[in-house]
Amino acid sequence: MVGETLTPNVRPPVDKETGAALAEIVEPTEGTPRPIFNPQLSASIGSLLEEWRNADTLRAAGLRPALSTMIFGPPGTGKTMLAHFIGAEIGLPVVVAKLDGLISSFLGTTARNIANLFTFADRYRCVLLLDEFDAIAKLRDDPHELGEIKRVVNTLLQCVDARSSVGFTIAITNHEALLDPAVWRRFDIRIEVPQPVIEVRQEILRQRLATVIDQPERLRFLAWLMEGASGSDLEKLTDFLRRQCAIRKDAFDFLQSLRAYVQLSAQQADGERRRLVAGSQEDLARALSEDKATTFNQEQLAALFGKTQPTISRWVKRGR
Numbered sequence: 001m002v003g004e005t006l007t008p009n010v011r012p013p014v015d016k017e018t019g020a021a022l023a024e025i026v027e028p029t030e031g032t033p034r035p036i037f038n039p040q041l042s043a044s045i046g047s048l049l050e051e052w053r054n055a056d057t058l059r060a061a062g063l064r065p066a067l068s069t070m071i072f073g074p075p076g077t078g079k080t081m082l083a084h085f086i087g088a089e090i091g092l093p094v095v096v097a098k099l100d101g102l103i104s105s106f107l108g109t110t111a112r113n114i115a116n117l118f119t120f121a122d123r124y125r126c127v128l129l130l131d132e133f134d135a136i137a138k139l140r141d142d143p144h145e146l147g148e149i150k151r152v153v154n155t156l157l158q159c160v161d162a163r164s165s166v167g168f169t170i171a172i173t174n175h176e177a178l179l180d181p182a183v184w185r186r187f188d189i190r191i192e193v194p195q196p197v198i199e200v201r202q203e204i205l206r207q208r209l210a211t212v213i214d215q216p217e218r219l220r221f222l223a224w225l226m227e228g229a230s231g232s233d234l235e236k237l238t239d240f241l242r243r244q245c246a247i248r249k250d251a252f253d254f255l256q257s258l259r260a261y262v263q264l265s266a267q268q269a270d271g272e273r274r275r276l277v278a279g280s281q282e283d284l285a286r287a288l289s290e291d292k293a294t295t296f297n298q299e300q301l302a303a304l305f306g307k308t309q310p311t312i313s314r315w316v317k318r319g320r
């Protein structure tokens with residue numbers, strides 16, 4: 001890759017009026033956590049990384065690696081995490097644009113900030129990360145000063161274009177519907193990060209609870225309970241369980257702690273599964289035994305509830 005090395009003593013550019021930094025520089029560090037995705041997505045990201053690690057080889061062969069990426073998907077699913085992981089994997093610092101610092105009430109200043117940011121990023125070997133990209137791209141819909149705003153958005157898009165032959169750019173949004181097709185077309189690669197399915201939820205839970213819970217039926221049950229949850233929601237649950245476990249040690253009661261968690265993380269639309277956890281163990285066991293999508297056999301239920309199999313069998317029969 002061309003460009004100067006971005007050493008830790010290089011200062012990021014600032015807004016000339018407010019002095020606020022337009023970007024934050026994150027050095028690549030070993031052990032940057034890898035987001036957990038479904039196997040197909042992980043494999044695709046693997047081949048992308050391979051291409052980027054071999055960018056010089058590709059250049060030498062007269063080929064251009066895909067350099068601009070749009071990552072989109074629901075909140076809390078690991079998009080920002082993925083961008084930082086990519087930076088660490090290819091061993092380049094990530095220049096994280098601070099969009100709030102970039103956008104000034106003066107459109108002229110905003111345009112100049114954008115230009116300065118890209119001049120900076122284009123000068124060094126780095127990954128430019130435009131997180132919450134829709135914040136700028138959607139300015140176009142703002143009815144005020146329409147002509148001016150269009151010019152700012154166009155400045156941004158031209159900068160993205162011009163950079164595409166120079167260095168890596170990653171844009172992130174969770175409002176992909178707000179971006180018009182002209183914006184999409186600018187990106188060589190588009191990665192959709194989905195809400196985690198049950199197997200992926202179970203794997204995230206397994207990794208985050210390694211020191212606390214190792215019974216597979218408990219992990220499976222948690223993954224079942226957290227239907228519709230994002231990775232970030234799972235993080236909140238696992239942090240809670242880890243705290244409870246640290247305080248209670250041997251007196252840690254799994255189902256009791258979960259009941260507390262469900263109460264303390266009340267949602268506007270509480271799902272049936274969460275309601276079952278708050279109710280009686282018997283009803284919960286029965287619901288689990290009857291669940292069509294995720295079957296729990298009586299042996300697993302016995303382990304989960306710490307009861308004998310005949311007890312579980314009695315509970316299940318009683319409901320029939």
Ligand SMILES: Nc1ncnc2c1ncn2[C@@H]1O[C@H](COP(=O)(O)OP(=O)(O)OP(=O)(O)O)[C@@H](O)[C@H]1O
Pocket residue numbers: 034035036037074075076077078079080081082174204230231232233235
């Ligand atoms: N796929 C995942 N694998 C592992 N951990 C995850 C995953 N998704 C989210 N997390 C956890 O949730 C935290 C928040 O994730 P992140 O900030 O990357 O989400 P995001 O998609 O960027 O969300 P937003 O759209 O709100 O910006 C991460 O630091 C991580 O601990």
Ligand SMILES: [Mg+2]
Pocket residue numbers: 079080081131172
């Ligand atoms: Mg994010």
